[in-house]
Amino acid sequence: MQVHTGIVRTDPNSWIGCLTYQSRAVSRPSESELEQLVAKARRRNRSLGVTGMLLYENGRFLQTLEGPPDGLRKVWASIRADERHRDIEVLTEHMVSSRLFSDWDLLLYSHEENKSRRHRPSDLAPHALAHYVPGMAQLALDGDDTRINARLASIAEQGWSADDIVSHLIEPVARAMGDAWLTDRCSEFDLTVGLSMLQLAGHAVRTYAGAANLRRSRYSVLLATAPGEPHMLGTALLADQFTDAGWQVEMAFPGSKEALANQIAGQGHDAVDIALSDALPRQRALAKLRETVEASRKASPGHLVVVSVGGRMFAEATASAASVGADHARRCVAGTSVRLAQLIRQGRTLQ
Numbered sequence: 001m002q003v004h005t006g007i008v009r010t011d012p013n014s015w016i017g018c019l020t021y022q023s024r025a026v027s028r029p030s031e032s033e034l035e036q037l038v039a040k041a042r043r044r045n046r047s048l049g050v051t052g053m054l055l056y057e058n059g060r061f062l063q064t065l066e067g068p069p070d071g072l073r074k075v076w077a078s079i080r081a082d083e084r085h086r087d088i089e090v091l092t093e094h095m096v097s098s099r100l101f102s103d104w105d106l107l108l109y110s111h112e113e114n115k116s117r118r119h120r121p122s123d124l125a126p127h128a129l130a131h132y133v134p135g136m137a138q139l140a141l142d143g144d145d146t147r148i149n150a151r152l153a154s155i156a157e158q159g160w161s162a163d164d165i166v167s168h169l170i171e172p173v174a175r176a177m178g179d180a181w182l183t184d185r186c187s188e189f190d191l192t193v194g195l196s197m198l199q200l201a202g203h204a205v206r207t208y209a210g211a212a213n214l215r216r217s218r219y220s221v222l223l224a225t226a227p228g229e230p231h232m233l234g235t236a237l238l239a240d241q242f243t244d245a246g247w248q249v250e251m252a253f254p255g256s257k258e259a260l261a262n263q264i265a266g267q268g269h270d271a272v273d274i275a276l277s278d279a280l281p282r283q284r285a286l287a288k289l290r291e292t293v294e295a296s297r298k299a300s301p302g303h304l305v306v307v308s309v310g311g312r313m314f315a316e317a318t319a320s321a322a323s324v325g326a327d328h329a330r331r332c333v334a335g336t337s338v339r340l341a342q343l344i345r346q347g348r349t350l351q
């Protein structure tokens with residue numbers, strides 16, 4: 001595996017390999033074929049210490065795999081030789097210090113394109129980094145990991161902080177890519193590839209920009225995607241930020257509000273963040289999100305959990321925390337750990 005030293009932060013002995021590729025299915029798998037493939041893959045991944053995510057959509061696969069180099073190499077050799085897919089293209093190969101999918105032998109997303117809701121393109125006030133947004137969005141949609149990282153490294157060298165780059169570049173790029181999809185300039189698959197590029201870029205940027213590594217919090221947070229939400233950029237960016245701030249971080253990619261409630265029950269998290277897509281507005285998901293927030297609160301009745309929500313609609317203020325019954329809605333990823341710590345402290349003072 002190729003090593004990009006720029007994104008490595010900790011003890012080299014605990015590095016794990018992380019590989020993302022895309023490919024085309026030779027013939028469209030039925031739901032049960034897909035389930036069978038994933039069930040077998042999960043067993044094998046578990047035995048080799050490999051975790052990851054597989055997205056199937058309209059004849060295309062996108063997969064991220066993470067694990068010890070030996071196990072990863074074995075799985076990758078099988079996948080490359082598998083005749084059920086072709087046009088296999090590696091998008092990224094990295095050594096990383098922590099897993100994103102630590103609880104998932106293989107998380108499966110499979111969904112059909114659904115573009116019934118239109119949305120006006122973003123009109124947020126421009127920032128000094130705004131002129132990088134269109135070019136960066138194109139690089140992300142093209143899966144051009146090398147040039148994204150080179151550009152981010154040079155922006156960080158100009159003195160921008162990790163929080164600035166995340167708030168004023170990475171998050172707007174996610175929305176620009178969402179606009180590209182909404183106006184038919186890319187497929188949803190390309191959008192998902194682009195978001196996974198940004199996820200890695202967001203991780204890398206904390207190294208380039210020398211993010212503060214002050215381990216001082218004793219709070220714990222569960223960072224979850226909204227049930228069924230395949231876009232996980234915000235959750236991944238938050239994981240880096242909360243980890244840097246010393247929080248105990250757990251991640252969840254639940255399939256239902258009940259699954260999320262089960263994960264919350266008995267764990268004693270101080271806060272939970274539930275994220276919709278950063279790229280696309282999900283108006284129709286709001287009612288469900290409200291139910292998820294309610295179920296999350298009920299799941300730990302004895303413990304006061306601060307519930308935060310995020311996603312493009314909250315960033316653009318087309319939805320509010322109150323509209324889904326949450327305590328906090330993120331306008332951007334930056335500062336979320338500080339704000340949630342304040343809310344936890346306030347809640348405890350009021351009790």
Ligand SMILES: Cc1cc2nc3c(=O)[nH]c(=O)nc-3n(C[C@H](O)[C@H](O)[C@H](O)COP(=O)(O)O)c2cc1C
Binds near residue numbers: 040041054077081
């Ligand atoms: C898109 C796709 C993704 C796959 N992902 C995995 C995986 O994550 N882990 C795994 O063990 N097998 C995976 N497989 C199946 C492997 O390609 C292979 O069939 C299986 O590991 C058995 O390997 P073997 O034939 O070398 O024994 C995947 C297959 C496809 C088509």
